[in-house]
Amino acid sequence: MLRRENLIQATQRLVAAASPNPPGDVSQAADAALALLMEIPDIQLSRHETAPGIVNLVGVIKSGKPGKRLVFNGHLDTYPIGENLGWTVPPLGAVIQEGRIYGRGVSDMKAGIAASITAACVLAEHKHLWCGEISVTLAGDEESMGHLGSRWLLDNVESARGDAMVCGDVGSPSIIRFGEKGLFWIEVSATGKAAHGAHVHKGINAIDRLRAALDAVQRLEDLPVDTPDEIAHAIKLASAVSEAASGAGESHTLQHVTVNIGTISGGVSPNLVPSEAKALGDIRLPVGVSTGLIIDKLNEWLGPMEGITWRVVQRYEPSFTSPDHPIVTLAMNASREVMGVEPVANMRVGASDTRLYRADGIPSVVVGCTPNGMGAADEYVELDELLNVARMHTLIALDFLSDINGAPHA
Known part of the structure; x- marks a missing residue:
């Protein structure tokens, strides 16, 4: 036909x-x-x-x-x-x-x-x-x-x-x-105190603060995932065929949180202590992890960090x-x-x-x-x-x- x-x-x-x-x-x-x-x-x-x-x-x-x-x-x-x-x-x-x-x-x-x-x-x-x-x-x-x-x-x-x-x-x-999978895009910002690069004791490096914050964000990949049985079973059955088409490791990726820091900016010169830095990240969520849980964890981990703020750029559930x-x-x-x-x-x-x-x-x-x-x-x-x-x-x-x-x- x-x-x-x-x-x-x-x-x-x-x-x-x-x-x-x-x-x-x-x-x-x-x-x-x-x-x-x-x-x-x-x-x-x-x-x-x-x-x-x-x-x-x-x-x-x-x-x-x-x-x-x-x-x-x-x-x-x-x-x-x-x-x-x-x-x-x-x-x-x-x-x-x-x-x-x-x-x-x-x-x-x-x-x-x-x-x-x-x-x-x-x-x-x-x-x-x-x-x-x-x-x-x-x-x-x-x-x-x-x-x-x-x-x-x-x-x-x-x-x-x-x-x-x-x-x-x-x-x-x-x-x-x-x-x-679900999506959770974030922006993480850090502030510090400018100073000459030779006088680091007079400044606070915003990039150092940002690095510590991004290490905390990376910890999301270790969150336990309660994958529904019907999904875990389907992923297992599909693994050989699906990974041949989409790449080795796809089955693991489908059942875990992934974090990709896509952009980083900050500082103006190597010999200056940066007073500002910023990063944008793409976090993908498997079924079994909600955007609400991600918000709770980021508030818990980033909230106490001095000079660090973060915001949700966009999100949707798996x-x-x-x-x-x-x-x-x-x-x-x-x-x-x-x-x-x-x-x-x-x-x-x-x-x-x-x-x-x-x-x-x-x-x-x-x-x-x-x-x-x-x-x-x-x-x-x-x-x-x-x-x-x-x-x-x-x-x-x-x-x-x-x-x-x-x-x-x-």
């Missing part, structure tokens, strides 16, 4: 429409996506510009029969194009070479969007096979945490919500991602859909049928808009293409894998919406 050339052309049209974030203007990509959605029979479309250049799209396809609503979600914004990174092909050229399609954002996640749109189009042409509704939600803001994208849609557009959601963000068609939920099971079945190998279900290290849907009680999974070169030069996806993801999206939706006795959407 799927049309390979249409799928490839849809991906090329989306890649050719630049949508780097920053600066966050996705209007070209939104126009390209809107044109693709308009090709779907009987689709009801709405466009929502939540800030200049930040455009969100919602398309609804009704079967004409009562039933559930499945959401296909994706984000239109990408990493910066990075023209100076050493691309061997034009970053917006959507060049096809040796069974691959190249371009900025093709894996994260314009190929996934094309797969969802293609699946929606096929299902719209075969309404007799399913019941309920399909909603395609394309967000204009994800790389900046989604406040003006999927979060806005969930709060303001009823048809953006559903009984389950499938996201085509980066992943693997053989690894169904049912959850992801989230997961039970690996036994029907949407996960259906995604596993689709992978098994399409890929011809036994799939695994696992948590996800990075963030996606599935966290926003789960926060609203909507079960969600990530089913997307492998992120080759994501954020770097020569980003690409395999054409065969792109086709397989589109097939999987179609099968998941078909199976999820075939149960006319299922509870209808709210």
